Amino acid sequence: MILALFAYISALPGYHYEFPRDHYDHPGFQTEWWYYTGNLRAADGHRFGFELTFFRKNVNEKPKPGAWEIGDAYLAHLALSDIDGKEFYHAERLNRSGPGLAGIDAAKRRVWNGNWKIEDQTLEALTAQFALRLRFNSAKPPVIHGVNGVSQKAACQGCASHYISMTRLQSSGTVTVNGKQYQVEGASWMDHEFFTHQLTSDQTGWDWLSLQMNDGSELMLFRLRRKDGSIDSYSAGTLIDAKGNTRHLTSKDFTMTPGRTWKSPKSGGQYPMEWTVTVLGEKLTIRSMLDKQEITGNATNYWEGAIQIEGARSGVGYLEMTGYDKPIDMR
Numbered sequence: 001m002i003l004a005l006f007a008y009i010s011a012l013p014g015y016h017y018e019f020p021r022d023h024y025d026h027p028g029f030q031t032e033w034w035y036y037t038g039n040l041r042a043a044d045g046h047r048f049g050f051e052l053t054f055f056r057k058n059v060n061e062k063p064k065p066g067a068w069e070i071g072d073a074y075l076a077h078l079a080l081s082d083i084d085g086k087e088f089y090h091a092e093r094l095n096r097s098g099p100g101l102a103g104i105d106a107a108k109r110r111v112w113n114g115n116w117k118i119e120d121q122t123l124e125a126l127t128a129q130f131a132l133r134l135r136f137n138s139a140k141p142p143v144i145h146g147v148n149g150v151s152q153k154a155a156c157q158g159c160a161s162h163y164i165s166m167t168r169l170q171s172s173g174t175v176t177v178n179g180k181q182y183q184v185e186g187a188s189w190m191d192h193e194f195f196t197h198q199l200t201s202d203q204t205g206w207d208w209l210s211l212q213m214n215d216g217s218e219l220m221l222f223r224l225r226r227k228d229g230s231i232d233s234y235s236a237g238t239l240i241d242a243k244g245n246t247r248h249l250t251s252k253d254f255t256m257t258p259g260r261t262w263k264s265p266k267s268g269g270q271y272p273m274e275w276t277v278t279v280l281g282e283k284l285t286i287r288s289m290l291d292k293q294e295i296t297g298n299a300t301n302y303w304e305g306a307i308q309i310e311g312a313r314s315g316v317g318y319l320e321m322t323g324y325d326k327p328i329d330m331r
Contacts, residue, residue: 008058008196010158015149019142022164024106025056026194027072029162032056034111036123037210037318038134038171038188039306046182048175049081049289049306049318050132051090052125054111054118056104074102076113077298080130081306082177083289088305089177090295091127123173134173136188138166140244145220146236147248153198153224153234161195167210167218167240187212189318202227205323207256209277209286209307213315216242219279221249223256225323239279254279262291267301269294269325282312286319301325 009028026032033055040048055075074097079090095102095113102113109120116125123134143165145151151163169188174181189210204225211219221237237249258272271294275286286307293305303321308314322328 010197011150011160011162011195012158013148013150015162017142017144017149017162017164020109021106022162023109023142023192024111025104026162027058029194030058030196032194033192034118035191035193036118036188037304038169038186039212039316039318040134040171040175040184040186042175042182042184044182046085047083047289047306048182048184049083049293050175050188051077051079051295051304051318052116052118052123052132053077054113054116070096072097072103074113076102076116077295078116078125078127078132079293079295079304080132080175080177081290081293083306085177086290087177088290088292088294089127089130092295092298126176129178131176132173134171134184134188136166136169136171139168139170140166140218140240143167143218143220143238143240143244143246145238145248151193151236154200154203154232155234156200158197159200161193161198164192165210165220165238166190167220168212168216187316189218199224199328203232204327205321206328207272207275208320209256209275209317211284211286211309211315211317213309213313215313215315217313221254221256221277221279227327237279249279262288264292264294264296264301264303264325266296267294267325269301269303271303271321271324275319284309284311284313286317288319300328 008030036052121136145163150160152160171188172185207223209221218240223235224232235251239247257276259274263270273288277284289306294303
């Protein structure tokens with residue numbers, strides 16, 4: 001498996017970004033994802049969080065000709081957090097491209113898996129229990145994380161990703177839950193990463209935060225955990241001010257200290273539901289809006305949910321935590 005990695009392109013310093021090209025697929029890299037999360041509120045104050053993620057994973061570099069041959073596998077995760085209803089719903093699907101079942105089409109500005117799609121800044125996804133239809137308008141330009149074009153995750157060459165975010169997507173549309181439709185507005189965030197290899201065998205998981213503050217600033221942080229319980233020095237982040245200016249953060253610029261925990265009845269993972277985050281001397285308190293926001297049933301169980309921010313700045317955001325039931329396996 002390790003030898004196979006070298007046939008793909010590695011994420012290396014010096015990559016030249018170009019938009020809109022880099023919003024879409026990069027077939028030379030083995031793994032790629034588009035991660036949409038957001039906090040929404042209905043006219044009556046009802047709060048929701050959502051996640052829609054599209055994954056592309058190359059599993060065969062030289063597929064035989066034919067619509068049903070598999071080169072890339074396309075996985076998608078969809079979740080809705082009904083904050084005030086205290087319910088969490090999620091679904092997933094796996095497809096090959098086939099005759100248009102899933103894929104990425106830059107010409108049509110489209111990423112899709114079945115009837116879940118992002119097309120021309122419009123999100124549509126539905127299941128038997130819930131549906132999302134949202135329109136996005138980006139208030140800021142793309143943010144490129146890391147240094148010299150790469151977000152480095154470990155010391156080895158290529159243990160990195162090319163990492164882009166749209167940090168302030170003004171959002172409006174509808175959320176439908178069990179037949180009841182809500183008109184909603186809010187703010188969403190999109191992460192797009194493409195890479196061939198990121199974590200090393202002694203890194204067991206990560207804690208990732210996307211924070212949208214009420215003063216117009218945003219913050220992305222990720223904390224990498226190691227087998228010995230220590231925090232990896234390659235943990236990093238980006239601070240984005242209200243005008244869109246960015247500042248790269250190293251592991252020396254911030255701390256993330258876990259507090260109250262919740263134990264999943266499904267995976268057994270014990271996840272922190274509260275965090276004290278200190279960034280460049282500013283102290284923030286992060287609290288989950290709903291404890292049961294874990295996505296299970298996959299090779300990797302993970303917690304991905306809506307959070308609120310208190311302290312030096314206030315706002316909302318999303319938190320992702322992996323490796324709490326067992327070490328993460330990026331293979």
